Amino acid sequence: MDIEKFQKQLDFIIEIDRLKSIKRVSLILDSSRNENSAEHSWHIALMALLFQEYSNDKIDIFKVMKMLLLHDVVEIDAGDTFLYSVQDNKIKAEKENKAAARIFGLLPAEQGEEFRRLWEEFENGATSESKFAKAIDRIQPMLHNYLTKGVQWKKHNVTSSMVIEKNHIVENGLKEVWEYMKTIIEDSVKKGFLKE
Amino acid sequence: MDIEKFQKQLDFIIEIDRLKSIKRVSLILDSSRNENSAEHSWHIALMALLFQEYSNDKIDIFKVMKMLLLHDVVEIDAGDTFLYSVQDNKIKAEKENKAAARIFGLLPAEQGEEFRRLWEEFENGATSESKFAKAIDRIQPMLHNYLTKGVQWKKHNVTSSMVIEKNHIVENGLKEVWEYMKTIIEDSVKKGFLKE
Numbered sequence: 001m002d003i004e005k006f007q008k009q010l011d012f013i014i015e016i017d018r019l020k021s022i023k024r025v026s027l028i029l030d031s032s033r034n035e036n037s038a039e040h041s042w043h044i045a046l047m048a049l050l051f052q053e054y055s056n057d058k059i060d061i062f063k064v065m066k067m068l069l070l071h072d073v074v075e076i077d078a079g080d081t082f083l084y085s086v087q088d089n090k091i092k093a094e095k096e097n098k099a100a101a102r103i104f105g106l107l108p109a110e111q112g113e114e115f116r117r118l119w120e121e122f123e124n125g126a127t128s129e130s131k132f133a134k135a136i137d138r139i140q141p142m143l144h145n146y147l148t149k150g151v152q153w154k155k156h157n158v159t160s161s162m163v164i165e166k167n168h169i170v171e172n173g174l175k176e177v178w179e180y181m182k183t184i185i186e187d188s189v190k191k192g193f194l195k196e
Numbered sequence: 197m198d199i200e201k202f203q204k205q206l207d208f209i210i211e212i213d214r215l216k217s218i219k220r221v222s223l224i225l226d227s228s229r230n231e232n233s234a235e236h237s238w239h240i241a242l243m244a245l246l247f248q249e250y251s252n253d254k255i256d257i258f259k260v261m262k263m264l265l266l267h268d269v270v271e272i273d274a275g276d277t278f279l280y281s282v283q284d285n286k287i288k289a290e291k292e293n294k295a296a297a298r299i300f301g302l303l304p305a306e307q308g309e310e311f312r313r314l315w316e317e318f319e320n321g322a323t324s325e326s327k328f329a330k331a332i333d334r335i336q337p338m339l340h341n342y343l344t345k346g347v348q349w350k351k352h353n354v355t356s357s358m359v360i361e362k363n364h365i366v367e368n369g370l371k372e373v374w375e376y377m378k379t380i381i382e383d384s385v386k387k388g389f390l391k392e
Binding site for chain 1: 206212239250307
């Protein structure tokens, strides 16, 4: 065993434990607390595995799952950004790029580069895998908001047109599921979880 | 889209959210709280991906990661069992089998059976993949206990021979890493994190 290499892998494993303390705006489904980004990543990796049959394109599901398990680790430095918040995308991208360089840089070069490439592919959203992965990452919080009666939508003055504007990219990954999600958005308005 | 099938997949996704509320004995690394089983599953899936080169046997790492993401969902009904607690293994197995039948039974038949088979393979620990997966599932809490100065080991009167007895199966999956873990156990005794 190359102990220096092993130590770098351990350093990364120890570092990413901090993702368990990154709070998201979404609540867990019993509404008792905010979800954290580590458990969110676990949840959507399994969701991707279950929903692969709804992908518009043929995809490498293993690659998708690796992307989803890794996509949020930059939040350790950059924090979680609420989808509906007004933000400077350039500043966000700069912060996250710096975070990716630092955190994936902890790893042995080859593994660090592989992870960095997966993260960049996810961010760019240009491939079939990243379109699918990004869609899954949007479906889950919509479901959570719906099932927790829109508490966080209401708190942050989110409207149905904002939800559609920010989430219609689900269509690029899973057309049929987007059709279903639109019925959930409608129902949320009807039930008063979401403003028109 | 077969809406009935989709609804079953959704039911499963909603059900497993409860794993985020299953507390483990291990602390997260800043010692601020107990780890939950969902974020633990995320952590060890990435650990497996990074450590695959240390596997004794050639393994299908995608299968290992699926096992690790799924292995704890039975705890939603059966609860987490502390590795060092005195327990009736027969009762534990019965509870977990019942939980597996109920929870994987929420899914469409084919997916439910696939997940159930993965879970059983993990539990039986007979294949190269499950030996590796089980080892990873043991390495992480040892690391957490070491890095949180043995607070939980001390609280539960765990001794170094108990740690070795319960964790030497790491050797069946990752021989070299087990050698390293033994140095951590020794160091834990030296530093007073663990009784001799």
